[in-house]
Amino acid sequence: MANQLNPHVSVDCVIFGFDFEALHVLLIDRELSTSNTPVIKKDLKLPGSLVYDDEDLDTSASRVLKELTGLENIFLRQFHIFGSPSRVSNKIDLDWLTYTSKLPISRVVTIAYYSLVKIDEVNSADKLAMHGAHWIALDDVGNLAFDHNEILQAGLETLRSRLRAEPIGFELLPKKFTIRQLQTLYEVIIGQKLDSRNFRKKIAKLRYLIPLQEREINVAHKPAQLYRFDKRLYYKTRKENFVFTL
Amino acid sequence: MANQLNPHVSVDCVIFGFDFEALHVLLIDRELSTSNTPVIKKDLKLPGSLVYDDEDLDTSASRVLKELTGLENIFLRQFHIFGSPSRVSNKIDLDWLTYTSKLPISRVVTIAYYSLVKIDEVNSADKLAMHGAHWIALDDVGNLAFDHNEILQAGLETLRSRLRAEPIGFELLPKKFTIRQLQTLYEVIIGQKLDSRNFRKKIAKLRYLIPLQEREINVAHKPAQLYRFDKRLYYKTRKENFVFTL
DNA sequence: CCAAAAGTGTTACCTTTACACCCATGG
DNA sequence: CCATGGGTGTAAAGGTAACACTTTTGG
Numbered sequence: 001m002a003n004q005l006n007p008h009v010s011v012d013c014v015i016f017g018f019d020f021e022a023l024h025v026l027l028i029d030r031e032l033s034t035s036n037t038p039v040i041k042k043d044l045k046l047p048g049s050l051v052y053d054d055e056d057l058d059t060s061a062s063r064v065l066k067e068l069t070g071l072e073n074i075f076l077r078q079f080h081i082f083g084s085p086s087r088v089s090n091k092i093d094l095d096w097l098t099y100t101s102k103l104p105i106s107r108v109v110t111i112a113y114y115s116l117v118k119i120d121e122v123n124s125a126d127k128l129a130m131h132g133a134h135w136i137a138l139d140d141v142g143n144l145a146f147d148h149n150e151i152l153q154a155g156l157e158t159l160r161s162r163l164r165a166e167p168i169g170f171e172l173l174p175k176k177f178t179i180r181q182l183q184t185l186y187e188v189i190i191g192q193k194l195d196s197r198n199f200r201k202k203i204a205k206l207r208y209l210i211p212l213q214e215r216e217i218n219v220a221h222k223p224a225q226l227y228r229f230d231k232r233l234y235y236k237t238r239k240e241n242f243v244f245t246l
Numbered sequence: 247m248a249n250q251l252n253p254h255v256s257v258d259c260v261i262f263g264f265d266f267e268a269l270h271v272l273l274i275d276r277e278l279s280t281s282n283t284p285v286i287k288k289d290l291k292l293p294g295s296l297v298y299d300d301e302d303l304d305t306s307a308s309r310v311l312k313e314l315t316g317l318e319n320i321f322l323r324q325f326h327i328f329g330s331p332s333r334v335s336n337k338i339d340l341d342w343l344t345y346t347s348k349l350p351i352s353r354v355v356t357i358a359y360y361s362l363v364k365i366d367e368v369n370s371a372d373k374l375a376m377h378g379a380h381w382i383a384l385d386d387v388g389n390l391a392f393d394h395n396e397i398l399q400a401g402l403e404t405l406r407s408r409l410r411a412e413p414i415g416f417e418l419l420p421k422k423f424t425i426r427q428l429q430t431l432y433e434v435i436i437g438q439k440l441d442s443r444n445f446r447k448k449i450a451k452l453r454y455l456i457p458l459q460e461r462e463i464n465v466a467h468k469p470a471q472l473y474r475f476d477k478r479l480y481y482k483t484r485k486e487n488f489v490f491t492l
Numbered sequence: 493c494c495a496a497a498a499g500t501g502t503t504a505c506c507t508t509t510a511c512a513c514c515c516a517t518g519g
Numbered sequence: 520c521c522a523t524g525g526g527t528g529t530a531a532a533g534g535t536a537a538c539a540c541t542t543t544t545g546g
Contacts, residue, residue: 008254009329009355053353057329081327081357083255083303107299109255109355111327161411164490180524186490197527198509202492221523222516243489243535244410244432246448426497443500444536467497468543498542507534515525 005050007103010110011061012048012148013076014155015069017119018172020181022137023188024119025152026068029132030145032092041092045145046152047133048110050101061113068133070123075116075171079158080151083109087147096145114155116171163189170229176212178224179203208233251296253349256356257307258294258394259322260401261315263365264418266427268383269434270365271398272314275378276391278338287338291391292398293379294356296347307359314379316369321362321417325404326397329355333393342391360401362417409435416475422458424470425449454479 015026027044047068051060057078066072085107088094097105119135128134138156143149162168169185170177183199203209208230216223261272273290293314297306303324312318331353334340343351365381374380384402389395408414415431416423429445449455454476462469 006254006353008252051329054331056331057327057355078327081303081324083297083357085300085302107252109303109357111329165407167492169492178525186492190490195510196525197511200526201508201528206492216525218518219524220518222525224525244436246413246415246432246452424498441536441538442498443538446499447501447535462498462544464545465497466495466545468499470498494546496544498544500539500541502538504537505535507532509532510530511528514527517523517525519521 004053005101005103006053007050007101007105008108009051009057010048010108011051011057011064012046012082012110012112012151013061013064014046014112014114014152015065016114016116016155016159016172017122017135018185018188019119019135020184021188022139023156024135024137025141026122026128026133027136027141027144028068029134030096032096043143043145044134044136044141044148046148050103050108057111061111061115065115065117068123068128068131069117070127071117071121075168076113077115077158077162078111078113080112080154081109082112082147082151083107084147093146110151112151112155114158116159116168118172118174120174160189160191167229167231167234170231173229176214176226176228178216178226180224182227203227207237250299251347251349252299253296253347253351254354255297255303256294256354257297257303257310258292258328258356258358258397259307259310260292260358260360260398261311262360262362262401262405262418263368263381264431264434265365265381266430267434268385269402270381270383271387272368272374272379273382273387273390274314275380276342278342289389289391290380290382290387292394296349296354303357307357307361311361311363314369314374314377315363316373317363317367321414322359323361323404323408324357324359326358326400327355328358328393328397329353330393339392356397358397358401360404362405362414364418364420366420406435406437413475413477413480416477419475422460422472422474424462424472426470428473449473453483 017024017026026047028047030043030045031039032041032043047064049060049064051057058076061076062072065074065076088097088108094105097108125135141152144152169182172185173181179200183194183196187194209227210230212226212228214226216226263270263272272293274293276289276291277285278287293310295306295310297303304322307322308318311320311322334343334354340351343354371381387398390398415428418431419427425446429440429442433440455473456476458472458474460472462472
C-alpha cells in the first residue's frame with residue numbers, strides 16, 4: 001500500500017526563473033502517443049507528478065523540483081487546487097495519464113505550486129533538455145497540456161500579488177545583484193516601468209539590502225555596485241504595516 | 247460511478263461571522279461513537295463534506311454552506327489544501343470518518359475554504375442547533391477534531407491578509423451599517439485599535455461608501471449615520487496601487 | 493441631568509512623485 | 520571618443536498620525 005502512487009491527487013509546479021530581461025517558466029515536453037501508435041503530437045506541460053500514498057504534498061512538489069533542477073530547499077508554495085471533475089476530460093489527456101502512470105485514472109485533483117529559482121543555480125539548459133525541460137519566456141508560452149495555461153496564469157497572478165507583500169523577488173536573483181537587475185525584475189513581474197531614482201532612494205533606506213565591496217566586471221559601462229539581501233535582518237527588522245485598502 | 251462520494255477528497259469550511267463585538271466561527275458537534283458503543287466523547291469540528299465524484303470543489307463547499315446556513319451566493323474562497331498523509335491518523339478520527347461515510351477511508355486530502363457571512367441572514371441559532379451547529383467566538387474555541395485547529399488558524403490568517411487588499415469586510419456586516427461597526431470589525435480582525443477620527447476621514451474619501459438617509463434607532467446615545475457599500479462602484483473606480491514592500 | 497457613543501479639524505511629519513545631467517567603463 | 524548604463528538631489532503634493540472636545544439621544 002505504501003509507496004504507491006495515488007491516482008487521485010497530483011502536484012504541478014510553476015517554476016519561475018529570471019534572466020535579467022524576462023520571466024521564464026520551466027516546461028516539459030509531452031509526447032502524445034499510445035502503446036501501439038507512434039508519437040502523434042508534441043506539446044508542453046508543467047512539471048508535475050502524482051503523489052505517493054505516504055508522501056506529504058510539499059514533499060511531492062520538492063521531489064519534482066529536485067529531479068528537474070537538481071536543487072533542494074527552494075522557494076515553493078502551494079497556491080491553488082484545481083479540481084474540476086472535467087479538468088482531465090479529453091481523450092488525449094486521459095490516455096496520456098493512464099499510459100504514463102499505468103494506473104486507472106478518472107478524476108485527478110492537482111495542487112498547484114509556484115516556485116522561484118535562481119537560473120544560474122539550476123541545471124544547465126543541456127542537462128534540462130535531457131529531461132525534456134526548457135525555460136520558456138512567458139511571452140512565448142503557447143497552448144499547454146491539460147489546464148496548464150490556466151494554472152500558469154493563476155501562478156503568475158499569485159507571484160504578482162505576493163511580491164507586493166513579501167520580499168520574494170530575491171529568490172529569482174543571484175546572491176549578488178545590482179539595483180538595476182532588481183528593478184527590472186520588479187518591472188517585469190508587476191508589468192510597470194519604475195522611476196529608477198525613486199527606486200534607488202527606496203533601496204537606500206532598507207538596511208537589509210547590503211552593498212558589497214564589489215562591483216560588476218566586464219561590462220561596457222560604469223560597473224554597478226553589487227548588493228546582497230539579508231533575509232535574517234529583514235525578518236528581524238520588518239514592521240507590520242497596517243495599511244489596508246478598505 | 248457518478249454521484250458517489252469520493253473517499254480521497256473533502257472540503258472543510260471556516261465560516262466567519264461578526265456580531266459587532268467579536269469574530270465567531272461556525273462549528274459542528276461531532277459525537278464520537280461506533281456502531282456498538284454509545285457516545286464516548288463530544289467535540290467540535292469545522293463543517294465539511296467529502297466531495298462527490300462529479301462535483302466541482304467550489305460547488306461542494308457551497309453545498310455545505312447552503313445546508314447549514316440556508317444561504318447561497320456567499321463569499322467563499324479556497325485558501326489551502328491540507329494533505330499530510332498523517333492528518334487523519336488517530337483511531338478516533340478514522341473510526342468516525344469510516345462510520346459516518348460508510349466508505350473505506352485511508353488518506354483524505356481536504357480543501358479548506360473560508361467564508362464570510364452576515365450573521366443576521368443566517369439561520370437562527372435554534373435552527374442551526376438542529377444541525378448541531380453553533381457560533382463560537384474565536385476566543386472560546388477549544389480543541390477541535392482532526393487538524394481543524396490548524397485549518398481555522400490558517401483561515402484566520404488568510405482573512406487578515408486578504409482584508410488588507412480587498413474590501414471583504416462588508417461581507418460580514420449587514421447591508422446598512424455604521425462607521426463604528428466597520429471600524430470595530432477591522433479592529434478585531436487586524437487585532438489593532440484604530441484612531442476613529444482618522445478612520446472616519448479615510449471613509450469620507452471613499453465614494454463607494456455611501457451615507458444613507460437613515461440613522462440608527464433605539465440606541466441610548468446619539469444615533470449614528472448608516473452607510474452602505476457599493477461593490478459595483480468600488481470595482482469601477484478602484485485603482486491598482488503599486489505599493490510594494492521590497 | 494447623566495451616560496454613552498457620534499462626530500468633528502489642525503498640525504507635524506513622512507512618503508511619493510516628477511524630473512535632467514554627469515560619470516566610469518569597454519571597445 | 521563614443522555608446523552604454525550607473526548614479527545622484529530637490530521641490531511640490533499628498534497621505535498618515537497624533538490628539539480633545541461638543542453633540543445628540545434614551546433612560
